[in-house]
Amino acid sequence: MNKILKYAFLAVTAALVATVPLYSGAFITRFLIGVILYAIMAEGWNVIAGYTGYPSFGNVVFFGLGAYITALCMINFHTPFILSLVFSSIAGALFAIIIGIPILRLKGHYFAIVTLGIGETMMAITFNVPFTGTGAGLSLPLAINPNLFYYISLIVLVIFIVFLKFILSGRLGYGMIAVREDEDAAKMMGIDTVAVKIKAFAISGFFTAIAGGIYAYWSTFIDPPTVYDPVISIKMIIMTVFGGAGTLLGPVAGAFIIMFLSDFLSTHFTILHTFFFGGLIVMTAIFLPKGLMDVLSQKGIGWKYFIENIRKHRV
Amino acid sequence: MFELQIIINGLLLGGLYALMAIGMSLIWGVTNVVNLAHGALIMLGAYTTFWLFKLLHLDPFVSLAASFAVLFVFGFLIQKYIINFVIRAKMFITLLLTFGLDILITNVAQTAWTSNFRQTSPSYASDGLSLGIITVPYVRLAAFTISIALVFALYLFLKKTKTGQAIRAVSQDIDAARLMGINVANTFAITFGIGAGLAGVAGSMIGVLIPITPHMGEILTLKSFVIALIGGLGTIFGPLVGGLFLGLVETFGSFHLGAKYADVIVFGILVATLIIKPTGILGKNNE
Amino acid sequence: MNIIKGEKITKSFSGLVALKNVDFELNKGEILGLIGPNGSGKTTLINVITGFYKPTSGKILYKNHDISGLSPHKISRLGIARTFQIVKPFMELTVLENVATAALFGKNIHIPKSKTRENAKSAVEAVGLYDKSSYKPGSLSIAELKKLEIAKAIALSPELLFLDESMAGLNLKETQTTMDLILKVREQRDLSIFFVEHVMKVVMGISDRVIVLHHGEKIADGKPNDIVNDENVIKAYLGKRYKRQKNA
Ligand SMILES: Nc1ncnc2c1ncn2[C@@H]1O[C@H](COP(=O)(O)OP(=O)(O)OP(=O)(O)O)[C@@H](O)[C@H]1O
Ligand SMILES: [Mg+2]
Numbered sequence: 101m102n103k104i105l106k107y108a109f110l111a112v113t114a115a116l117v118a119t120v121p122l123y124s125g126a127f128i129t130r131f132l133i134g135v136i137l138y139a140i141m142a143e144g145w146n147v148i149a150g151y152t153g154y155p156s157f158g159n160v161v162f163f164g165l166g167a168y169i170t171a172l173c174m175i176n177f178h179t180p181f182i183l184s185l186v187f188s189s190i191a192g193a194l195f196a197i198i199i200g201i202p203i204l205r206l207k208g209h210y211f212a213i214v215t216l217g218i219g220e221t222m223m224a225i226t227f228n229v230p231f232t233g234t235g236a237g238l239s240l241p242l243a244i245n246p247n248l249f250y251y252i253s254l255i256v257l258v259i260f261i262v263f264l265k266f267i268l269s270g271r272l273g274y275g276m277i278a279v280r281e282d283e284d285a286a287k288m289m290g291i292d293t294v295a296v297k298i299k300a301f302a303i304s305g306f307f308t309a310i311a312g313g314i315y316a317y318w319s320t321f322i323d324p325p326t327v328y329d330p331v332i333s334i335k336m337i338i339m340t341v342f343g344g345a346g347t348l349l350g351p352v353a354g355a356f357i358i359m360f361l362s363d364f365l366s367t368h369f370t371i372l373h374t375f376f377f378g379g380l381i382v383m384t385a386i387f388l389p390k391g392l393m394d395v396l397s398q399k400g401i402g403w404k405y406f407i408e409n410i411r412k413h414r415v
Numbered sequence: 416m417f418e419l420q421i422i423i424n425g426l427l428l429g430g431l432y433a434l435m436a437i438g439m440s441l442i443w444g445v446t447n448v449v450n451l452a453h454g455a456l457i458m459l460g461a462y463t464t465f466w467l468f469k470l471l472h473l474d475p476f477v478s479l480a481a482s483f484a485v486l487f488v489f490g491f492l493i494q495k496y497i498i499n500f501v502i503r504a505k506m507f508i509t510l511l512l513t514f515g516l517d518i519l520i521t522n523v524a525q526t527a528w529t530s531n532f533r534q535t536s537p538s539y540a541s542d543g544l545s546l547g548i549i550t551v552p553y554v555r556l557a558a559f560t561i562s563i564a565l566v567f568a569l570y571l572f573l574k575k576t577k578t579g580q581a582i583r584a585v586s587q588d589i590d591a592a593r594l595m596g597i598n599v600a601n602t603f604a605i606t607f608g609i610g611a612g613l614a615g616v617a618g619s620m621i622g623v624l625i626p627i628t629p630h631m632g633e634i635l636t637l638k639s640f641v642i643a644l645i646g647g648l649g650t651i652f653g654p655l656v657g658g659l660f661l662g663l664v665e666t667f668g669s670f671h672l673g674a675k676y677a678d679v680i681v682f683g684i685l686v687a688t689l690i691i692k693p694t695g696i697l698g699k700n701n702e
Numbered sequence: 703m704n705i706i707k708g709e710k711i712t713k714s715f716s717g718l719v720a721l722k723n724v725d726f727e728l729n730k731g732e733i734l735g736l737i738g739p740n741g742s743g744k745t746t747l748i749n750v751i752t753g754f755y756k757p758t759s760g761k762i763l764y765k766n767h768d769i770s771g772l773s774p775h776k777i778s779r780l781g782i783a784r785t786f787q788i789v790k791p792f793m794e795l796t797v798l799e800n801v802a803t804a805a806l807f808g809k810n811i812h813i814p815k816s817k818t819r820e821n822a823k824s825a826v827e828a829v830g831l832y833d834k835s836s837y838k839p840g841s842l843s844i845a846e847l848k849k850l851e852i853a854k855a856i857a858l859s860p861e862l863l864f865l866d867e868s869m870a871g872l873n874l875k876e877t878q879t880t881m882d883l884i885l886k887v888r889e890q891r892d893l894s895i896f897f898v899e900h901v902m903k904v905v906m907g908i909s910d911r912v913i914v915l916h917h918g919e920k921i922a923d924g925k926p927n928d929i930v931n932d933e934n935v936i937k938a939y940l941g942k943r944y945k946r947q948k949n950a
Contacts, residue, residue: 155507157451157514202690209449210689212510213640216451220634221682228675270815274803281792288752288786289858290778290807330633334514341511346794374526378519385512386500413504415600 118254121247129250133318135359136253137311141332142339142351143260144308149337150345151273152300153280154204157333158215161199161222162192162305164327166312168226171238171322181243182252185313192309193302200301204294216330223328237323240316249318256314257352260307265348267303276300280346308336331377338381344393353392386410420549421666427555429662430655431624434562435617435635436642437569437654438610444648445586445606448498448509452517453639454632456611459520460486460618461627462528465535475535475623476557482619483612490611495604502603517632524629532626540623558620563655565613570651572609582606614639634678641685705730705862705894706751706782711760713743713750713918720746722918723760728862733888733895735909735926737902739939743918744898745787748864752784753777764862781809783860785851787867787898791839797850798835801826801857808858825857828890829883845876849883856887863887865897869904877901881908902940906930914939 121129141163149155166188173179173187203214226232243249267273275296278286287293316322335358336351343354358380365373387406388395398405439453450456463482467473473481493516501508543552573579584592585602593599625631642661646653661684668680704727713721720743728734738744749755751762753774762770769777792800805822806815826832829849839847848868855863865884869877881904888895899905905912905926912929914922916938922929929935 149507155510157510202686206689208506209443209510210644212507213449213637214686214689217637217682217685220637221679224675224678228673271806271811274806277795278792278803281794282790284754285786285790285792285854287774288754288778288784289804289854290775290809290811292773292775331518334518337511338515371526374522375519378515378517378522381515382497382512382519385504385508385515386497389501389504389508410500413502413508414500415502415603 121250126246129247131359131363133249133253135356136250136257137315138335138339138359139352139355140253140257140260140311141308141336142343142355143257143264144304144306144311145336146340146345146347146351147264147276148297148300148304150340150347150351151268151280152276152297154211154297154301155337156215156301156304157212157337158217158219158330159304159308159336160219160328160330160333162196162308163312163315163332164219164222164226164324165195166192166309167316167322167327168232168238168312169309170313171240171316172231174240174317175238181317184317185252185310188309188313189306192305192307192312194305195309196301196305197298200298204297204301216333219328219330219333223324226324226328233323235324237321237326238316240320240322242320243317246318249314253311253314256307256310261348261352264303268348272296272299277346334377334381338377338384341391342380342384342388344391347391347393350391350393357392389413417670421670422663423549423551424555425663425666426659427551427559427662428666429659430559430562431555431617431620431658432638432642432662433655433658434565434613435621436639436646436658437566437651438613438617439636439639440643440646440648440654441569441613442607442610443643445582446494446498446502446603447506448502448513449640450607450610451510451513451636452493452520452632453610453614454634454636455517455520455524456486456490456614456632457618457621457635457639458524458627458629458632459489460615461535461622461631462524462533462618463615464619465533465622465627468535468537469533475537475619476561479561479616479619482615486615487608487612491604491608493611494607495600498607499600499603517636521629521632528629530628530630532628533622534626535619535622537623554620554623558624561620562617565616566651566655569609569613573651578602578605634681637678637685638681641681641688644685644688703730704728705765706896707763708747708751709761709763711747711750711762712758713746713755714758720918721750721757721915724915724918724920726913726920726923728894728896730894731888731892732910733884733897733908735905735912736896736898736915737900737905737912737929737939738915742915742939744915745866746918747915748784748866748896748898752782752864778808778858779811781859781861782864783808783855783858783862784864785848785855785866785868787870789847789851791842791847791850793839796836796838797831797842797853798822798826800839800850801853804854804857805859808860810859821859822857825853828856828887829853830879844871845873845880848872848880852880852883852887856891856893859891860893862894862896865895865899867898867900869899869901877904884908902930 120132145156145159169188169191170184173184199218203211206214227235275291278289278291279293279296283293312327339354339358340351342358344350362376365376387409389409435457439450442448442450460482463485464475464478467478467481468475498512501512539553543550573583581597581602584595584597585599589599638661642654642657645660646657664684665677665680669677706728708724708726711721711724724747736744750757753772756771761768764780802822805818810818826835829852831846831849831853834846839850842850852868869880872880884895885908887893909926911924912926913920914929914935921938922932922935930940
């Protein structure tokens with residue numbers, strides 16, 4: 101009986117989520133598209149950082165690259181949108197493999213800073229090469245039906261989560277977690293750690309680039325500072341960490357909650373919004389380093405949990 | 416004879432770069448935190464001097480002391496009341512935290528002072544010393560001289576003073592330092608304060624040379640890291656070598672490839688350095 | 703017939719020679735003990751054989767195939783497993799998950815996943831950690847962590863197992879159970895074992911043969927009883943240590 105209820109509940113929720121544009125206003129749909137795009141990117145970051153243990157600070161490069169590939173395909177070759185997204189995703193994965201080969205050998209601070217630098221560098225390059233429209237940016241055709249973006253991004257997110265669940269139950273998933281936990285031990289178990297890391301990074305780049313492609317057509321205008329903005333990287337990170345890195349649905353929950361708070365503050369308390377992301381990151385790092393999912397899995401949570409986090413990590 | 420001028424310019428810039436990076440190197444070496452908010456601190460130094468110049472007509476080179484003091488206190492408080500709480504967490508958490516601070520500081524600066532370009536421009540900003548075919552701009556010469564002087568001052572401070580010795584003891588072995596009765600939390604805070612103060616002074620002088628914006632720090636964090644990396648941790652003169660090197664390469668590169676590629680060059684150096692030796696060129700192995 | 707054989711293995715770290723022309727041989731089914739003072743190159747030898755370090759010169763033949771310089775994961779897949787002197791558990795996973803992860807790899811890399819579960823369970827049982835299957839390593843004792851390390855290694859279904867000081871830090875009783883465990887595992891799984899140990903009681907108790915390293919050079923190779931009476935070995939290593947342990 102309980103089970104039937106549970107499935108019924110899930111089915112109703114799924115149906116409600118899938119049909120949002122039919123009964124809600126443009127404003128809510130717009131907001132949710134943003135949430136879903138960030139959920140895709142956060143989940144992408146989760147694959148390489150949460151599961152594999154390589155915290156990239158520059159995943160925005162895949163977003164920017166995806167945005168530019170879709171824009172250039174649609175503008176120059178009139179490629180259909182979906183096909184452009186396919187090109188974007190392939191480019192994202194390839195780019196991840198190319199940069200991954202040298203940089204996934206680095207660890208800790210070095211990996212973090214290099215990934216941070218890649219974002220800045222791609223921005224500089226895009227500014228300077230002529231076919232990207234340089235600093236002036238690119239304008240895309242207007243989409244006929246704005247609700248399209250909701251459905252497409254939702255489908256991509258669902259595919260991503262199902263795919264990730266599948267990966268996690270197989271050797272690649274176990275290999276990723278082993279690499280995260282101890283790379284030397286993983287190697288000695290017969291795990292090809294280099295291949296595991298590159299695959300994880302490629303998956304990350306693949307889906308993040310799709311989010312970029314969807315964003316480009318949705319916003320109809322892109323330029324380097326918008327799509328290579330380092331703040332996008334930090335948003336995916338904080339959403340994942342806040343929700344729970346290394347959990348399947350934590351990043352989705354994180355994306356929803358943080359986007360909601362951010363939107364709420366920016367409409368009602370503009371000044372507070374200035375402090376929002378920075379403040380949230382600082383608070384999360386101090387009080388919630390393991391994320392919301394870890395808090396929810398504790399029995400009888402209280403002040404102790406937070407105090408304990410500080411006690412464990414302070415000087 | 417362009418080449419000679421480029422070398423002069425590169426070296427002068429490099430001295431300033433060394434000062435900019437030495438704080439990051441010091442903090443990294445002592446607390447093992449790579450401070451991603453370093454560029455934001457430099458930016459705050461630049462604004463401090465700018466406002467003192469604009470509102471009180473204080474000469475930028477006089478206000479260096481104020482810049483140091485403001486940033487020292489700010490850095491001390493950040494380390495003592497924020498970073499110290501996560502110092503033993505995973506390395507990623509400290510990176511995340513300082514990145515959060517970077518965004519916080521940048522956003523507040525943008526809200527308070529807008530994104531307009533500003534510049535500290537004293538009357539003598541474009542004067543220079545003519546030596547036949549080459550010119551040495553006064554402000555760059557002054558910035559260079561002060562930077563080198565401060566690097567030496569830091570060296571003496573760490574070597575000769577009690578606080579300096581405490582800092583070095585903590586960077587060698589925290590537990591041993593604690594047994595010697597050193598207050599580690601405070602030593603970390605002082606270290607961060609000094610690093611921030613020096614970043615502030617560097618920012619003050621950078622603000623005379625290039626436009627000041629809330630976002631100017633992003634690339635400066637990267638540059639500081641590259642210099643610290645080339646120089647290696649745990650040395651004072653390493654960053655000096657790294658700074659001069661980066662100043663030269665960047666000036667040469669911009670001249671031959673165009674200024675637009677300056678940042679790309681910096682990144683190229685970063686990746687090349689890491690591939691050649693993942694723990695830094697002159698550094699001790701720290702992992 | 704030998705399962706693995708090393709010829710003139712040399713390894714130097716920027717000037718410091720950690721291994722100098724070391725020859726060794728391990729026969730199928732044999733338990734070979736490796737002893738030597740601290741810093742004599744024991745762990746380095748295991749690291750070179752298992753692919754962690756590339757030998758500076760020399761050759762390693764596993765079942766008559768040259769494996770010197772292969773990467774660790776390839777060597778592992780050929781059926782060579784090891785434990786680490788400083789244990790390397792996966793801290794965020796439970797004991798069973800730790801071992802289940804191992805069971806998916808190593809020599810099992812091509813076996814369907816569903817068939818590896820049993821292997822993991824039997825490895826956990828074999829080392830006596832069944833009761834603690836759902837514990838995380840953070841709450842295990844040193845002895846248990848060392849056993850977890852062994853469980854992970856045998857879950858890889860190896861033919862050749864390297865144990866790096868699996869008994870260091872254990873008390874007498876724990877040492878005894880671990881010794882029994884090693885003998886049992888060898889019987890049941892038809893393993894050849896190469897182990898490093900300081901505790902002479904263990905070395906005498908379970909080795910078929912012993913080799914001794916000193917300053918990176920092999921100074922003795924033979925039956926346990928011959929080794930403890932060897933002049934060179936007593937001078938270089940056993941000296942006081944063995945007398946002390948004997949009297950204790
Ligand atoms: N990665 C490395 N880089 C430089 N030197 C190393 C490295 N690994 C080992 N050494 C050196 O090689 C020598 C042999 O070390 P090894 O760890 O093999 O000794 P061991 O016999 O296992 O000692 P113990 O009984 O203490 O475990 C030591 O002098 C050690 O400092
Ligand atoms: Mg050893």
